[in-house]
Structures are given as structure tokens and as C-alpha cells.
Amino acid sequence: MPFVPHTQDDIAAMLAAIGVESIDALFDEIPEALRIGTLAAVPAGLAEMEISRLMQARARADGEPLCFIGAGAYDHHIPAAVWQITSRGEFYSAYTPYQAEASQGTLQLLYEFQSMMTALTGLDVSNASLYDGASGLAEAVLMAVRANRKVRSDKVLVPRNLHPAYRRTLQSIVTPQGIELVDIPYDEEGGHISLEALNALESQGPFAALVINQPNFFGVLEEVDDLTDWAQAREALVIGVVNPIALAVLSPPGDWGSQGADIACGEAQPLGMPLSSGGPYAGFLCCRQAFVRQLPGRIVGRTVDLDGKPGFTLTLQAREQHIRRNKATSNICTNQGLLVTAATIHTALLGPEGLERVAAACHANSQRLGTLLCEIPGVEPRFNRPSFHEQALRMPAPTAELLRALAAQQILGGCDLGLDYPELDPALLVCATEVRTEEDMQTYASTLARVLAHA
Amino acid sequence: MLIQEGSKPGRRATAQAPLTRHALDDLPVALRRRARAALPEVSELQAVRHYTRLSQQNFSIDTHMYPLGSCTMKYNPRACHSLAMLPGFLARHPLAPASHSQGFLACLFELQDILKEVTGMHAVSLAPAAGAQGELAGVAMIRAYHRARKDLARTEILVPDAAHGTNPASAVMCGFQVREIPTGSDGDVDIDALTRAVGPQTAGIMLTNPSTVGVFDRNIQRIAAEVHRAGGLLYYDGANLNAILGKVRPGDMGFDVIHMNLHKTFSTPHGGGGPGAGPVGVSARLEPYLPVPLVTREGAHYRWLTEADRPESIGRLTAFGGNMGILLRAYVYARLLGREGMRRVAEFATLNANYLMTQLRAAGFNAAYPQRRASHEFIITLKTEAKEFGVNAMDFAKRLLDYGYHAPTTYFPLLVPECLLIEPTESESKEDLDGFVAAMIAIRDEARTNPELVKTAPHRMPVRRLDDVRAARQLDLAWSPQA
Numbered sequence: 001m002p003f004v005p006h007t008q009d010d011i012a013a014m015l016a017a018i019g020v021e022s023i024d025a026l027f028d029e030i031p032e033a034l035r036i037g038t039l040a041a042v043p044a045g046l047a048e049m050e051i052s053r054l055m056q057a058r059a060r061a062d063g064e065p066l067c068f069i070g071a072g073a074y075d076h077h078i079p080a081a082v083w084q085i086t087s088r089g090e091f092y093s094a095y096t097p098y099q100a101e102a103s104q105g106t107l108q109l110l111y112e113f114q115s116m117m118t119a120l121t122g123l124d125v126s127n128a129s130l131y132d133g134a135s136g137l138a139e140a141v142l143m144a145v146r147a148n149r150k151v152r153s154d155k156v157l158v159p160r161n162l163h164p165a166y167r168r169t170l171q172s173i174v175t176p177q178g179i180e181l182v183d184i185p186y187d188e189e190g191g192h193i194s195l196e197a198l199n200a201l202e203s204q205g206p207f208a209a210l211v212i213n214q215p216n217f218f219g220v221l222e223e224v225d226d227l228t229d230w231a232q233a234r235e236a237l238v239i240g241v242v243n244p245i246a247l248a249v250l251s252p253p254g255d256w257g258s259q260g261a262d263i264a265c266g267e268a269q270p271l272g273m274p275l276s277s278g279g280p281y282a283g284f285l286c287c288r289q290a291f292v293r294q295l296p297g298r299i300v301g302r303t304v305d306l307d308g309k310p311g312f313t314l315t316l317q318a319r320e321q322h323i324r325r326n327k328a329t330s331n332i333c334t335n336q337g338l339l340v341t342a343a344t345i346h347t348a349l350l351g352p353e354g355l356e357r358v359a360a361a362c363h364a365n366s367q368r369l370g371t372l373l374c375e376i377p378g379v380e381p382r383f384n385r386p387s388f389h390e391q392a393l394r395m396p397a398p399t400a401e402l403l404r405a406l407a408a409q410q411i412l413g414g415c416d417l418g419l420d421y422p423e424l425d426p427a428l429l430v431c432a433t434e435v436r437t438e439e440d441m442q443t444y445a446s447t448l449a450r451v452l453a454h455a
Numbered sequence: 456m457l458i459q460e461g462s463k464p465g466r467r468a469t470a471q472a473p474l475t476r477h478a479l480d481d482l483p484v485a486l487r488r489r490a491r492a493a494l495p496e497v498s499e500l501q502a503v504r505h506y507t508r509l510s511q512q513n514f515s516i517d518t519h520m521y522p523l524g525s526c527t528m529k530y531n532p533r534a535c536h537s538l539a540m541l542p543g544f545l546a547r548h549p550l551a552p553a554s555h556s557q558g559f560l561a562c563l564f565e566l567q568d569i570l571k572e573v574t575g576m577h578a579v580s581l582a583p584a585a586g587a588q589g590e591l592a593g594v595a596m597i598r599a600y601h602r603a604r605k606d607l608a609r610t611e612i613l614v615p616d617a618a619h620g621t622n623p624a625s626a627v628m629c630g631f632q633v634r635e636i637p638t639g640s641d642g643d644v645d646i647d648a649l650t651r652a653v654g655p656q657t658a659g660i661m662l663t664n665p666s667t668v669g670v671f672d673r674n675i676q677r678i679a680a681e682v683h684r685a686g687g688l689l690y691y692d693g694a695n696l697n698a699i700l701g702k703v704r705p706g707d708m709g710f711d712v713i714h715m716n717l718h719k720t721f722s723t724p725h726g727g728g729g730p731g732a733g734p735v736g737v738s739a740r741l742e743p744y745l746p747v748p749l750v751t752r753e754g755a756h757y758r759w760l761t762e763a764d765r766p767e768s769i770g771r772l773t774a775f776g777g778n779m780g781i782l783l784r785a786y787v788y789a790r791l792l793g794r795e796g797m798r799r800v801a802e803f804a805t806l807n808a809n810y811l812m813t814q815l816r817a818a819g820f821n822a823a824y825p826q827r828r829a830s831h832e833f834i835i836t837l838k839t840e841a842k843e844f845g846v847n848a849m850d851f852a853k854r855l856l857d858y859g860y861h862a863p864t865t866y867f868p869l870l871v872p873e874c875l876l877i878e879p880t881e882s883e884s885k886e887d888l889d890g891f892v893a894a895m896i897a898i899r900d901e902a903r904t905n906p907e908l909v910k911t912a913p914h915r916m917p918v919r920r921l922d923d924v925r926a927a928r929q930l931d932l933a934w935s936p937q938a
Contacts, residue, residue, distance in 0.1 A: 055562075131584035165771060172595070250488055351494055
């Protein structure tokens with residue numbers, strides 16, 4: 001029997017101790033009419049060898065295409081040590097560290113993660129992670145509306161150049177609580193959010209918060225200082241949505257504007273998490289000290305034990321659902337512990353210099369890719385402002401067909417912007433991280449040129 | 456020592472980063488970081504040693520019995536991990552086209568079907584990233600259902616007082632008020648109180664069955680009928696699904712919506728507190744509201760169903776639609792077990808719980824509901840021991856760590872004083888269970904003869920009992936170079 005250690009003798013001895021005839025007798029409090037015979041539609045069990053064969057075939061079936069899609073999930077090199085250590089049973093099969101004395105490994109690691117995220121974002125405190133970047137932004141918005149005592153408003157300004165899936169996630173999580181998301185249009189030429197666009201919305205205020213994403217969904221860099229000052233002059237809190245790799249080289253939210261952003265969140269996937277079809281990833285959420293009691297999710301603190309020796313424990317649990325129930329800051333229970341383990345080890349291995357090199361290599365590669373593709377007649381940059389590691393490119397032919405033709409040549413040519421931004425159609429959002437080589441990019445460019453020639 | 460404290464300027468794990476240092480001159484200076492982030496600078500060996508040593512300071516299923524009630528800490532088969540980590544699955548981009556996703560989507564489609572059968576529900580979405588997110592989705596669907604019928608007066612969700620804290624918190628996140636229903640002295644929901652509470656304001660009830668007190672609610676069909684008669688819907692919290700896998704199905708009990716915790720019943724790792732996965736299943740009338748994305752099959756071709764296909768969906772809960780790697784692990788586990796293996800999960804989880812309860816009672820411990828069968832878990836109340844020896848449930852829990860057993864869930868559910876909620880799972884052998892009983896007896900002897908020893912436990916862990924009050928009052932949540 002898979003994963004059940006009992007021998008026939010064990011079963012007999014245990015039943016005798018309980019005083020019943022059969023295991024079935026242990027279910028005698030369940031109404032007879034509810035008990036079922038078998039799960040007919042579930043297949044019979046497989047041996048490990050058989051399921052291995054099946055999974056290997058399926059993993060192979062999806063091929064190993066050359067990937068130039070970013071759009072919120074980025075293909076970075078992950079040092080071998082990251083998942084070898086993360087996969088250790090002591091991390092992999094441990095529970096939430098409620099029993100602190102028996103969980104110091106996980107707790108210290110989470111504290112180190114929190115310290116890394118505050119270092120990267122330039123804010124005071126971090127939680128121990130949320131499900132992913134998009135749901136993390138939803139929690140950040142809920143938190144901002146709760147925390148803003150100066151502006152009692154349920155309206156939050158959200159740029160249209162925020163990741164479309166983040167926008168949808170926000171919609172499904174925050175609108176049932178009566179929060180209204182107000183769209184900020186992006187600049188037609190630059191792809192960024194301009195002060196003029198914000199000023200035009202001012203009459204709809206006041207707003208509890210402004211969401212700023214740096215870089216934005218189009219890869220374009222925002223004038224974060226001006227946007228932050230605009231919002232804070234109107235008592236709106238500033239929520240920065242940021243990429244942790246970009247933060248190695250870009251101004252951290254804590255430094256934005258004259259006072260710094262209030263909250264920063266984002267997707268930690270670029271720190272050691274494989275693409276893995278979209279998850280599991282981990283969201284991070286940092287804020288100023290003043291808002292710490294409004295921060296949702298697990299938080300680890302350093303304290304001392306009975307002997308005065310330093311140790312780590314979950315803290316501020318009075319915010320959480322298992323204590324406060326219907327008065328909690330969120331219903332969230334787990335964090336993404338295992339992914340945070342990977343992110344922490346990954347960040348430690350790369351260090352500040354390593355992350356800078358990755359960021360710079362991503363930027364250089366995406367610039368190079370843009371240059372190569374724009375040599376093809378009809379392909380040109382869609383926006384005229386600087387970008388980090390992704391670019392929106394106008395295409396001279398319908399994108400759906402282009403992407404299909406490229407995929408047939410084992411190239412994933414980018415994210416089709418027209419699907420969510422009909423006004424940009426036909427355009428692709430392309431990304432080349434540090435793992436793409438000059439040869440990879442040449443292959444993409446020559447294939448695209450060939451496909452377009454036949455289009 | 457923290458990794459940050461072992462940092463030395465200029466030390467680097469040089470093999471990890473790109474060899475070339477590219478310029479960033481074309482990025483505006485005003486948008487660039489002025490001072491380098493205070494991240495650790497360590498060698499590769501230093502990092503490997505540091506995190507390997509940290510791992511050794513953890514209890515885990517792989518190293519210790521972990522009878523944590525309501526958490527289903529069973530063995531996480533290694534094959535589930537290694538097969539979900541095959542390079543083809545890891546490298547797949549979430550926005551890869553269907554042409555490059557057929558193998559992956561086949562696994563998810565089949566997992567949806569398996570979960571439908573296991574729960575007796577009409578349709579399943581794998582989207583929620585954890586149990587609490589499944590609850591949020593479930594309650595949001597209840598809300599969407601009533602709103603679609605213009606039945607707008609239903610503002611209340613009923614929750615038994617023994618429920619997990621996530622239940623009331625999730626209901627509030629969907630804009631509902633929560634009304635608590637007491638538990639009767641036999642452990643079942645107080646049916647008279649329920650009857651008084653239901654009415655035209657009832658949107659639904661959230662129930663765990665077997666409940667968090669470790670018994671199967673014998674009145675479940677009556678509860679379903681009462682709530683349905685009042686126009687409310689039934690939400691099943693699948694936290695305890697391990698107890699009934701292959702034996703009874705929530706759909707047959709009358710539930711309209713259910714979430715499953717794959718990190719419990721389907722043995723995906725708890726990972727030190729996540730990632731989980733909390734798929735939701737629904738009856739036919741709630742299908743249009745399921746969170747997206749879903750996987751469908753058209754002929755021999757699999758594809759995603761998104762917002763465009765499901766306009767009435769409650770929407771998207773994460774950017775890319777779920778914890779895919781965890782879903783793959785659950786799929787492998789389900790295929791390894793098969794239909795027979797699933798039934799055995801419930802049978803042996805129940806056998807182990809009843810055996811452990813019997814042995815602890817025989818040793819003189821008090822079960823909270825001695826007249827009832829245990830489901831896959833049960834409650835021991837240490838009220839007598841606390842009174843006689845001044846040693847409480849938390850002291851027992853901490854001392855168990857010294858004996859090499861992770862503590863059971865303590866002080867939950869809140870309605871039983873000095874309680875330990877114990878869930879041995881089907882993974883543990885008779886010898887392991889006997890060892891746990893022996894440890895409990897030994898600790899009680901210590902409580903009698905040397906209570907200080909127990910009250911100051913643990914003594915054999917990397918740290919002694921921690922000052923939680925100080926942790927909350929003198930907040931130290933991040934290392935900084937100045938400190």
C-alpha cells in the first residue's frame with residue numbers, strides 16, 4: 001500500500017485495542033446513505049516507475065522553445081545550490097513555524113528574507129511573503145485604504161500600464177470590499193504615466209492611494225519621484241510595484257520623491273524561482289514602520305529566549321486570522337515559505353554585485369534584442385522612453401499569426417499587447433534576460449525576418 | 456549568526472552572476488539607485504553551509520513525527536517533487552501558447568477530473584493559491600450567485616464557533632457579516648441554534664466536516680436541508696478531507712461549494728508555511744462563477760478557459776492562475792495512490808487517530824469527546840493536569856519537542872480548555888504512535904514530580920522558550936547595517 005506502513009499484524013492489534021472488528025466500523029457515525037463504494041472515475045494507482053514515464057513524456061511534449069516572453073515572469077539563471085538546499089526535507093516538509101523553538105531554521109531564514117527585501121526596497125519593514133505579485137498588490141491596496149487615516153476614501157488610482165493580470169486580480173479581490181479602482185491613462189508616445197494624466201483625474205479625488213509600477217508593464221521607466229510627490233501632496237499613499245532584480249540598479253521606493261513611497265510590493269519570482277508555468281511564486285510586501293500593524297501576512301521578529309540568547313519567532317500575530325478571526329487584516333494564512341527559502345539563498349549567493357550584473361545584463365540584452373528586431377522593416381519601438389528589460393515593439397503584420405509562425409519554429413516571440421490594449425495592436429512585448437545569448441537573439445531576428453517576408 | 460552578519464565587502468560567489476559587467480549609462484541617473492543595497496556578500500560555500508545548518512534547526516516530516524491537528528502533516532513523497540521539477544515543466548513560461556502546453560495542460564485537466572470525482576462536485580477550478588484563497592473564492596461565488604438572482608438581502612454567513620479563523624476572515628473579505636453558531640456538547644453543530652439563526656439574511660454557512668473537534672457531524676443532511684430551505688448555500692472547508700477521502704463526498708452531503716487543501720490531503724509540501732494550493736469545486740448552479748483560468752479539452756486539444764470564456768467568473772486570484780508546480784505534485788500523488796490508495800488514506804488516517812486516542816485514554820488522558828469516534832484527529836484536554844500539576848497544554852507541547860515529537864495543535868479549537876488537537880495521519884506506524892503515547896506518559900510523570908522541568912521546556916532545542924511579548928513590543932523585523 002503506497003505510503004501506509006501498517007502490516008496485517010499491526011492492523012489486527014490496533015483494531016483489538018480500539019475494540020472494533022474492522023476499519024469500516026470506525027466510520028459507523030457517518031450516515032449509511034452517504035457512504036460510497038468506490039471512486040469509479042479515479043484511475044487505478046500507478047507504480048513510481050510508471051508515473052515517472054508518463055510525466056517525463058508530458059514534460060518533453062511541451063518542447064524547449066526559445067523564450068522571449070517576460071510580462072511578469074522572467075527566465076533567470078538559478079544557481080545550482082538554490083534548489084538543492086531548498087529541497088532539503090527540513091525546509092521542504094516543515095510546517096508554518098508556530099512552534100518557534102523547533103523552527104529556528106525557517107524563522108531565521110524568513111528574518112533574513114525580510115531584511116533583504118527592506119534593503120532592496122529601502123523601506124522599514126517587510127512581511128514574510130504573500131501568494132504572488134498580483135495578489136500581493138491586492139493586499140497592498142487593501143492595506144493602504146485601511147492605513148490612510150488622512151484621506152478616508154475608497155478610491156485608488158491604478159495606471160493602465162499596470163500588468164493586465166494584476167489589474168484583473170485587483171478587481172476580483174478588492175472590489176467586493178467596496179474599493180473603487182480609477183484608471184490612469186498612459187502617455188501615447190512615452191508609455192508612461194504623466195503628471196498631466198494625474199492632474200486630469202484630480203477632480204475625481206480624493207484618493208487613498210496611487211499605484212506606481214517601476215518598470216511598468218511595457219518595460220518603460222516611470223518618473224517615480226514626480227508621481228510620488230504628486231500623490232503625497234494630496235495625502236494619498238504611494239504603493240510601488242517593483243521588480244527585485246531591477247531594484248539592484250533602480251532607485252528604491254524608499255527613496256522616491258521627497259518622502260519616499262509608503263508601501264512597496266512585487267513579484268519575487270526573479271529571485272530564484274523557475275518559470276514553472278506561473279507558480280508557485282511569492283509576493284513581497286514592505287512598508288514604513290508606521291503601517292506595520294496594518295501589514296497582512298506572516299511577520300518574523302527577533303527576540304531573546306529565557307537565557308537571553310537571540311532567537312526568532314512569528315510576531316504581531318494579533319493582526320492575523322487565527323487570533324482576530326473576522327477582525328483580521330486579511331484572511332491570508334500561509335506565506336510562500338519554500339519559495340522564500342529559494343529567494344533568500346538566491347539573493348545571498350548573488351549578493352549586491354551579482355544582482356547588479358544580472359540587472360545590467362538583462363537591460364543590455366533587451367536593448368540588443370530591440371536593436372536587432374528593429375533592423376527588420378516595419379518593426380519599431382512603440383514608445384520613446386527608456387526601458388529596463390522589456391520593450392514594446394510595433395509589428396508590421398497581425399501578431400497572432402506572427403506568434404504562431406514563430407512558435408512553429410520553436411520561438412516564443414513575446415506577449416501579444418493587442419489582446420489587452422487594442423489601441424496598440426499590432427505590437428509585441430519582448431524580453432531578453434541575461435540567459436539569452438547573442439546567438440539566441442540573432443536566431444529570433446532572422447526567423448522573424450523570414451516569417452515577415454512570407455506574411 | 457545572520458547571513459548578513461557574515462558578510463564581508465568584496466566577497467562574492469563569483470560563479471553565480473554574468474561574467475561581463477554591462478553599463479547602464481543609457482538609464483537616467485535620477486531613476487537609478489544611489490547607494491548599493493545592503494545585501495550579504497558571501498562565498499558560495501559560506502551560503503551553502505549557512506543554509507544547510509539553518510535547515511538542521513527545523514523539525515519537519517522528514518525528520519520527526521508531526522501530529523499537528525487540522526494540518527495533515529503526512530509524508531510528502533519524493534517522486535511528487537522530482538517529477539514536478541522536470542526541466543520541461545520548470546522552463547515552461549506561463550504565457551506559452553497552447554501548442555507548447557499540451558503535456559502540462561493534460562495533467563491539470565486530469566487533476567480537475569480526479570478532484571471532481573473525489574469531492575462529488577460538478578466542476579473544479581485549480582486557481583486558488585491556498586486554502587484561504589479557496590475560501591475567498593468560494594464565498595465570492597456565493598455572493599455572485601445571490602447577486603445574479605437579485606437576492607441582495609443575504610448579508611450574513613454562518614460559521615460554527617469551532618471553525619478555522621480563515622472562515623470568518625474570508626467571509627468578511629467578501630463583504631459579509633459573520634454569525635457564530637455554537638457547538639453542542641456532543642461535538643456536533645447545535646442544530647437548534649442553527650435553526651434559529653437561518654433566515655432570509657443567510658447567504659450561506661461555512662462548515663468543516665469532520666469538524667475541527669475531530670468528529671463527523673451526524674446531522675449534516677439536516678443542516679444542509681435547513682440552510683437550503685432558507686435559500687442559503689453550503690460551503691465545505693476541505694481542511695479535513697483526508698478523513699473521508701474515498702469514503703464520503705461533500706457533494707453527496709449537499710454542499711454547493713468546497714475548497715480542498717492539496718498541501719494537506721494531496722500531500723504537497725508545507726514548505727515552512729507554503730506554498731499551498733486550494734482548488735474549489737462547485738455544484739452546477741455555481742459553475743459560471745468559478746475563478747479563472749480553467750482547463751478544457753476540445754477533441755484531443757487542451758486549452759485555458761479565461762475571462763473571455765467565462766464572463767460571470769469571480770475573476771482571477773493570482774497573476775498566472777495558480778500554484779502550478781504544486782498542482783503537478785498533487786497530480787502525481789493522486790496517480791500514485793489511485794482510487795484504492797485514496798480510500799486507504801482515509802481508512803488508515805482514521806485507524807491511527809482512533810488507536811492513538813484509545814491508547815492515550817487508556818493511559819489516563821481525557822478525550823474531549825470520549826463518546827465519539829475520532830475522525831482523522833481528536834482532542835485531548837489537559838484541564839485535569841493543568842489543575843493538579845500547574846502544567847498547561849503549552850508546557851506539554853514544548854516538552855514534546857524535547858522528546859522528538861512536534862507538538863500537536865494547541866489551544867485550538869478555542870472552545871475546549873487546555874486542548875491538544877492531535878492528527879497522526881496515515882503515514883505513521885504503530886511504533887511511532889506508541890512512542891508518542893510513551894512520551895505523553897513520561898511528560899505527565901515529570902509534571903507530577905518536577906513541574907519546573909516541563910514548565911521551562913524545551914531544553915534540547917537550539918533555543919529555549921522565546922520572549923513573544925518582547926518580540927511584539929520591541930519590534931526587530933529586519934537587520935540593518937547600523938544596528
